[in-house]
Amino acid sequence: MSTEPVDRQEYNITAYTENQVGLLNRIAIIFSRRKINIESLNVSPSEIEGIHRFNIVIVETEEVVEKLAKQIEKQVEVLKVYYNTNADVIWQEMALYKVPTDVIAEKVLVERLLRENGARAVVIRKDYTVFETTGHREETDSLIKALQPYGLIEFVRSARIAIIKASDGFHHKLKDFERREPSEEVAENEFLNDREQVFTM
Amino acid sequence: MFQNLPSALLAASPAVPVLAPATGAVATLQALVAEGVDTIFGYPGGAIIPIYDVLYDFKEQLNHVLVRHEQGGIHAAQGYARSSGRVGVVLATSGPGATNLVTGLADALIDSTPLVCITGQVFAHLLGTDAFQETDIINITTPVTKWNYQVTNAEEIPEALAKAFYIARSGRPGPVLVDITKNAQIQTFDAPEYQPCHHIRSYRPAPVVRPEYIEQAAALINNAQRPFILWGQGVVLGSAEQEFREFVEHSGIPAAWTILGVGALPTGHPLNVGMLGMHGNYGPNVLTNECDVLIAIGMRFDDRVTGRLDKYAKQAQVIHLDIDPTEIDKNVKATVPVWGDCKETLPLLTALVEPRQHTAWLARFNDHTEQEVNAVIREELFPTTEELTMGEIMQQLNEITQGEAIIVSDVGQHQMIACRYAQLNHSRSNITSGGLGTMGFALPAAIGAKLGAPDRTVVAVIGDGGFQMTIQELGTIMQTGVDVKIMIFNNQFLGMVRQWQELFHQRRYSFVDIQSPDFVAVAAGYRIAGQRVDARADLRPALERMLAHPGSFLLEVMVTKENNIFPMVPQGCSVAEIRLR
Numbered sequence: 001m002s003t004e005p006v007d008r009q010e011y012n013i014t015a016y017t018e019n020q021v022g023l024l025n026r027i028a029i030i031f032s033r034r035k036i037n038i039e040s041l042n043v044s045p046s047e048i049e050g051i052h053r054f055n056i057v058i059v060e061t062e063e064v065v066e067k068l069a070k071q072i073e074k075q076v077e078v079l080k081v082y083y084n085t086n087a088d089v090i091w092q093e094m095a096l097y098k099v100p101t102d103v104i105a106e107k108v109l110v111e112r113l114l115r116e117n118g119a120r121a122v123v124i125r126k127d128y129t130v131f132e133t134t135g136h137r138e139e140t141d142s143l144i145k146a147l148q149p150y151g152l153i154e155f156v157r158s159a160r161i162a163i164i165k166a167s168d169g170f171h172h173k174l175k176d177f178e179r180r181e182p183s184e185e186v187a188e189n190e191f192l193n194d195r196e197q198v199f200t201m
Numbered sequence: 202m203f204q205n206l207p208s209a210l211l212a213a214s215p216a217v218p219v220l221a222p223a224t225g226a227v228a229t230l231q232a233l234v235a236e237g238v239d240t241i242f243g244y245p246g247g248a249i250i251p252i253y254d255v256l257y258d259f260k261e262q263l264n265h266v267l268v269r270h271e272q273g274g275i276h277a278a279q280g281y282a283r284s285s286g287r288v289g290v291v292l293a294t295s296g297p298g299a300t301n302l303v304t305g306l307a308d309a310l311i312d313s314t315p316l317v318c319i320t321g322q323v324f325a326h327l328l329g330t331d332a333f334q335e336t337d338i339i340n341i342t343t344p345v346t347k348w349n350y351q352v353t354n355a356e357e358i359p360e361a362l363a364k365a366f367y368i369a370r371s372g373r374p375g376p377v378l379v380d381i382t383k384n385a386q387i388q389t390f391d392a393p394e395y396q397p398c399h400h401i402r403s404y405r406p407a408p409v410v411r412p413e414y415i416e417q418a419a420a421l422i423n424n425a426q427r428p429f430i431l432w433g434q435g436v437v438l439g440s441a442e443q444e445f446r447e448f449v450e451h452s453g454i455p456a457a458w459t460i461l462g463v464g465a466l467p468t469g470h471p472l473n474v475g476m477l478g479m480h481g482n483y484g485p486n487v488l489t490n491e492c493d494v495l496i497a498i499g500m501r502f503d504d505r506v507t508g509r510l511d512k513y514a515k516q517a518q519v520i521h522l523d524i525d526p527t528e529i530d531k532n533v534k535a536t537v538p539v540w541g542d543c544k545e546t547l548p549l550l551t552a553l554v555e556p557r558q559h560t561a562w563l564a565r566f567n568d569h570t571e572q573e574v575n576a577v578i579r580e581e582l583f584p585t586t587e588e589l590t591m592g593e594i595m596q597q598l599n600e601i602t603q604g605e606a607i608i609v610s611d612v613g614q615h616q617m618i619a620c621r622y623a624q625l626n627h628s629r630s631n632i633t634s635g636g637l638g639t640m641g642f643a644l645p646a647a648i649g650a651k652l653g654a655p656d657r658t659v660v661a662v663i664g665d666g667g668f669q670m671t672i673q674e675l676g677t678i679m680q681t682g683v684d685v686k687i688m689i690f691n692n693q694f695l696g697m698v699r700q701w702q703e704l705f706h707q708r709r710y711s712f713v714d715i716q717s718p719d720f721v722a723v724a725a726g727y728r729i730a731g732q733r734v735d736a737r738a739d740l741r742p743a744l745e746r747m748l749a750h751p752g753s754f755l756l757e758v759m760v761t762k763e764n765n766i767f768p769m770v771p772q773g774c775s776v777a778e779i780r781l782r
């Protein structure tokens with residue numbers, strides 16, 4: 001297909017949001033509408049109670065990423081969005097590898113394998129063993145290569161999580177927001193937690 | 202939720218609200234009354250019957266208009282919102298009722314119209330089971346709402362509606378949808394006294410105004426030789442007409458409008474140099490590529506306005522005033538971004554701008570106007586041919602209404618004629634589907650516009666094609682007795698598509714030839730008076746009769762079948778390549 005513009009690169013978009021049903025869809029369609037593929041997406045609670053943090057990785061030009069970040073921040077339930085190149089963040093992905101235990105035990109110098117790849121055994125069963133590594137893509141990839149000859153049964157890698165090197169966290173920023181325009185405590189969707197009660201009406 | 206809150210804030214929490222037993226349906230209508238709603242457009246159905254049941258007791262406070270189709274309901278609410286500046290409210294049932302709102306939501310989102318739509322939904326315990334008339338309206342409407350929310354418990358209703366109204370009307374306005382399951386409508390709960398919403402932690406309706414940008418903008422303007430103002434609906438939405446006029450008059454800069462901005466400055470104002478865009482005026486388009494400073498106010502550089510972007514105003518420094526930060530640099534890169542509500546930013550800018558008169562520069566606009574008058578306008582407004590033109594109808598209408606009417610237009614050639622030629626003395630006088638170009642918009646929107654501005658004359662200008670898309674709303678007019686003047690410009694074609702086929706597809710008129718019923722007879726069937734005109738001599742008396750008629754009136758005017766709207770910036774061309782012929 002078309003050749004990629006040279007200025008496209010991986011960007012890490014970090015969004016701080018309310019913990020709201022449907023918001024993932026609202027954010028996802030900002031990308032899909034423009035036919036932009038999300039390379040990696042992770043949502044997790046942040047250090048602030050009730051506030052979630054999206055880590056989204058896409059390959060785009062800065063110009064496009066900036067517009068996307070603004071569009072995400074425009075959503076009512078989104079508090080703040082940052083975007084950073086890989087150089088600006090510390091990032092990790094986690095990978096799990098399942099291999100047959102007998103092969104591994106017989107043929108591999110397991111200790112060396114683990115040491116060379118920074119891996120750790122998570123589960124050792126008679127039938128299989130699960131190893132774990134964390135790191136950048138190349139790092140987690142290298143253990144795949146090492147394990148493939150020994151009958152790698154299954155492999156999974158997590159979405160990327162990233163911490164911005166230069167930021168001093170969002171807590172600070174939120175406090176500042178609240179100082180300027182204090183809100184009443186809003187409990188979002190508290191009722192969805194009592195599904196039983198709601199659903200048996 | 203948030204531990205390190207300063208103690209002063211905690212102390213400021215409101216007094217204990219008064220609780221009273223209510224059903225969710227009652228709480229819904231109480232919320233509407235508390236928000237100052239007086240008119241609702243809607244259509245009932247199984248999943249919203251509990252709300253309709255309570256509406257029976259709220260007849261005194263809430264005027265419910267029974268439309269004939271939910272699309273008509275939402276367009277009517279849009280017309281209401283646009284003429285009144287208030288939030289339009291729509292009720293619909295689940296499933297097909299809710300999906301019929303989608304076009305109107307998309308239209309309202311792109312045209313920044315504040316709406317609150319309330320849809321009924323199946324019982325919460327049936328969600329996701331493909332129950333009768335269940336549809337996932339939250340996900341369907343996510344891309345076409347500013348915000349939406351599903352309520353599954355009555356206790357959520359007051360807060361959800363308070364947020365809905367606040368979000369719909371604040372910042373850059375837009376449509377919101379609240380979907381309420383039937384159990385939540387029926388459920389009784391201890392309802393607190395209604396608390397309007399004024400703040401949401403994660404929502405910043407307007408960005409903080411940055412004085413350094415105002416200063417930079419003023420410096421650019423003060424050094425400009427050929428500055429040019431483009432304004433859009435942001436001026437109207439910010440109620441900044443007065444501030445805008447002061448800025449224009451003080452700076453002496455010629456100003457042109459987008460079709461949603463028109464009226465913010467009277468069309469006859471000496472510094473109003475006309476309409477922008479594909480079917481805009483010659484001068485504003487050509488001179489966009491000659492100005493040295495372009496001041497865009499509350500407009501979003503839509504592609505119908507800019508034409509080909511890589512050839513758009515490349516020579517100019519651009520100052521962009523907008524409340525929505527995502528509009529800045531979206532299509533046209535701003536030299537100076539002026540974030541904020543223009544009601545706030547314009548006076549700050551005016552204070553720093555030197556009073557000037559740009560006589561020579563303004564004269565260039567007037568030269569172009571003269572060329573356009575000679576090439577297009579004179580013949581359109583005062584035709585020498587036998588057949589009636591759309592332009593002459595507008596010209597005659599202007600002479601009678603003197604710019605005092607609200608013009609609601611549909612989509613097509615007649616829309617461009619109405620927007621180009623309507624004389625408008627007041628803001629909120631041009632109601633049209635700008636960003637989405639939705640045929641079928643005008644008839645219902647005119648109903649809403651009249652209800653939103655009962656003291657004004659409302660004239661709908663509609664094509665023979667578009668009229669048939671929402672023709673059923675004649676029933677709403679009949680039943681409510683609302684007074685709208687309906688004008689059908691009948692060219693027996695889907696005219697705008699025919700124009701494109703003529704100009705760009707070798708006159709291959711593929712399915713644009715449209716037959717119509719006897720519109721006057723159809724109106725008569727709905728007990729609406731009407732007249733059909735096909736001779737020039739009858740036009741003026743018919744217009745006078747229509748405007749003098751007590752109540753609604755349908756006037757069908759047979760116009761030239763194959764007339765083209767010029768000037769025109771062909772798609773993919775630069776604004777400077779606008780064709781006069």
Ligand SMILES: Cc1ncc(C[n+]2csc(CCOP(=O)(O)OP(=O)(O)O)c2C)c(N)n1
Pocket residue numbers: 611612613614615616638639640641663664665666667668690692694695696697698
């Ligand atoms: C819902 C919808 N469908 C299709 C179109 C495409 N379209 C734009 S203008 C037009 C022709 C409109 O014809 P008519 O209503 O007779 O008005 P005229 O152009 O003749 O004034 C069409 C089909 C549209 N804008 N909206």
